[in-house]
Amino acid sequence: MARSERLLTLLQVLRRYQRPVSGASLAQELGISIRTLYRDIATLQAQGAAIDGEAGVGYVMRPGFMLPPLMFSQTELEALVLGFRWVGKYADTALTEAATDALAKIGAVLPSELREALETNTLLVGPRTVPEQESVDLTFLRSVMRSQHKLRIAYRDANDVASQRVIWPFALGYFQTTRILAGWCETRQDFRHFRTERILTAEQLDQRYPRSRTALLRSWREARADLFTPDKVKA
Template sequence: MARAERLLELMQALRRRRAPVAGGALAEELGVSLRTLYRDIAALQAQGAAIEGEAGFGYVLQPGFTLPPLMFTLEEVEALALGARWVEGRADEGLARSAEDALAKIAAVLPPERAAALDWPMLLAGAARAGEAERMALPLVRKALANERKVRFGYADKDGRRTERVVWPVAVGFFDSVMMLAAWCETRTAFRHFRLDRMAGVEALPDRPPKPRRTLLRDWRRTQGLEG
C-alpha cells in the first residue's frame, strides 16, 4: 500500500488499542518490516501524533489525542449505513432520528462517488419494527441508563403473571425480535433480563443505584461468563 495509506492504517491500529502494543504485532498487522514500522512511528510523531513508547516496550496513542478527519473507505461507508438503517427500523423515534442525522453528516463530507453508496446501498438491513410497548419503554430506559437512575415497571412473565420490579439498569440488548434490559433486580437480588415488550408503566426513579453503571456492567459480564 502507499505510504500515506499505511500511516493512516497505523494510526487506526493504535486507536483500537488502549494498552501499549508491541512493534512486532503492529508490523505484522500492517504487513511491513519492523524497521519500516519504526520509521512510520517516527514520521507520525514528527507530525504531532501523541504516540508514546519505544522499541522493546510497545506503543500507545495517548488518550484525548484527536486525529484530523479521515476519509471513509467504501466498505466503512457501507458498514455505517447498514448499522444506521437497522437502527432506523428497530429503535425508538429518538435513536432513529439520530441515525438519520448521522448519515446526513457523513454524506456531507463524502466525495460524490462514496456518498452514492448511501442513496444506492448494496447492503440492506431488514430489522423487525419495534412494537408499541418497546417504543414507549426504550426512551425511558435509555434516559435512566444515561442518568444512572433506578427504574420501576410492571412486568409480565411468559405465563402472563405480573409483578412490580425496581431494577438497576445495566444495558439494553437488541436482538432479532426482542429488546432485552439487563439489570440488577431488587426483588430477586440478582441480575435478571427483562423484555421491553413485557414492561408497562416504566418510570425512572430519582434514586441512583448503589453502584455506578460501569461497575454493574463489569459484574454482569462476569456473571454471564463474558470476561476472562
C-alpha cells in the first residue's frame, strides 16, 4: 500500500471510533508496525488533521474534521456521479438542486486529473417517465419524517376512494414513475404504503409517534418490505 493511500485509510479508520483507540489496535488493523503508525499520526497532525492523543494513551479524531477529496478513487467518483445523476433525474426539485450543488462542490476541490475524470464521466441515467403531479411537498414530508411527528393525510386510492389517515411516516421511496411514502397507519394498525401523487393534503400533528423511526424501519423490513413496490402499494 502506498504511503498516501495508507494515510487516507488511517483517517477513515479513525473516523469510525468515537473514543480513543490504542496505537497497537490501529497498527494491527492497518497491517503496519507501531513505529510506522506513530510516524503516520505525526505526519497527519502536521498536515492539520484534528487527531488528539499520544503514544501509550490512544488516538481520536475530533468531530467535524473533513477528509480530503483525494480519498476518491476513479471507481468511487463514477459511483458518485451516477448516484447524483440518478437523484437529479428521479428525485424532487429540492433534492435535484442539492445533488447538482453537491457535485459542483466536489468538482471544485478535486485535483485537475480527478476533476477531468468527473467532468468526462460517461455513465448515464435513462429517461424518466414523468409521474402525475403531486399536491404535497416532498421536502415537507422529509421534514416530518426527520422530526418523527405524526402526519394526517387525505388520500385517494387506486379506485378513487378518498379517506383520512393518521400515519407515522418513516420512509420515502423514489422510483422511475412514482414516489411512495411508507408509514404505520393508525386506522389499519399496520404498515401501509401511499403513492405521493394520491396524497391530497398532508398536515403535521403536534404529537410525535411513540416508536423511533429506526425501530419502525426495522419492523417494516421484517414484515412488509417486499410490498414496497409501485405495483403492490396497499393503502
